[in-house]
């Protein structure tokens with residue numbers, strides 16, 4: 507197949523659904539977590555769940571970088587703009603995530619703070635170049651997909667000796683989060699959310715390759731199928747996972763062969779290795795502190811590290827008590843379990859991070875009206 511429409515073909519989807527129906531074993535249940543928000547979005551948008559047999563349940567995972575950013579990190583970025591008077595640049599969704607005291611970067615901007623919406627790390631660099639009298643901080647978030655452009659921006663800033671540019675680094679690592687989910691008592695423990703396998707990330711895997719998932723496929727005996735973000739990709743991945751479960755295999759398989767290799771993108775990985783190093787620990791919304799799950803800027807590039815430059819101190823802040831984002835991000839609950847869903851909390855007025863990004867489970871459910879009982883089972 508060559509064109510994107512072909513990966514959304516209804517006839518092929520029904521044929522795949524038939525194969526899955528024939529592959530599932532009578533009396534057996536299959537629960538697969540799609541790690542990425544991109545998959546959650548595709549499943550909701552194209553009604554993939556409705557095509558799957560009753561015995562197959564898709565569980566939403568934490569793979570939406572906006573959703574897992576804890577409130578304390580947003581508070582840090584707000585303080586940079588409001589207390590230190592710097593120009594904060596970040597992606598659009600990040601601006602709408604609720605911070606402490608029902609504020610947000612968007613509300614702070616409306617009140618006069620210099621907070622700018624950008625499309626790429628290169629935009630932040632340009633803003634720094636064009637405003638030499640201002641201190642510009644790129645509030646960088648995202649998984650392995652967005653990390654290489656941030657590394658490039660830092661290297662470029664060094665090459666240009668751009669003294670008014672720095673990065674507040676909040677880049678995250680996917681494999682550590684999947685390990686955390688499997689070790690979480692609520693997920694693994696006496697089977698609150700038993701998982702039989704994972705639909706592995708698409709874009710992230712283009713960068714890191716499929717090899718990093720091999721450890722926990724073997725260690726935790728859970729199959730992983732890396733899949734693209736189109737509906738047929740997801741359905742093919744489900745079929746491959748069902749077969750692995752039936753055959754008692756726990757392997758890493760790659761459905762997204764048109765973009766992902768075992769080794770990944772060597773140039774992108776080298777850039778990241780040049781600029782970043784592992785953090786000992788990082789708090790994720792929903793998962794708590796996850797060891798070695800995020801990156802920080804290496805001391806060699808310390809002058810571009812906003813945490814050093816502005817003495818940023820991270821403080822953990824509890825989520826809104828009524829918001830179930832934490833449990834949703836662990837796969838322990840679904841959006842319909844939240845009393846605020848679709849009433850108090852909507853994409854126009856998000857109370858939690860999962861309603862902000864289109865990749866968030868709550869936003870996907872709300873946008874495409876997927877409220878079926880089976881998804882919450």
Ligand code: SF4
Pocket residue numbers: 828829830831834841844845846847848851852856857858859860861862868
């Ligand atoms: S519906 Fe809103 S408040 Fe409820 S879990 Fe989702 S984001 Fe949080």
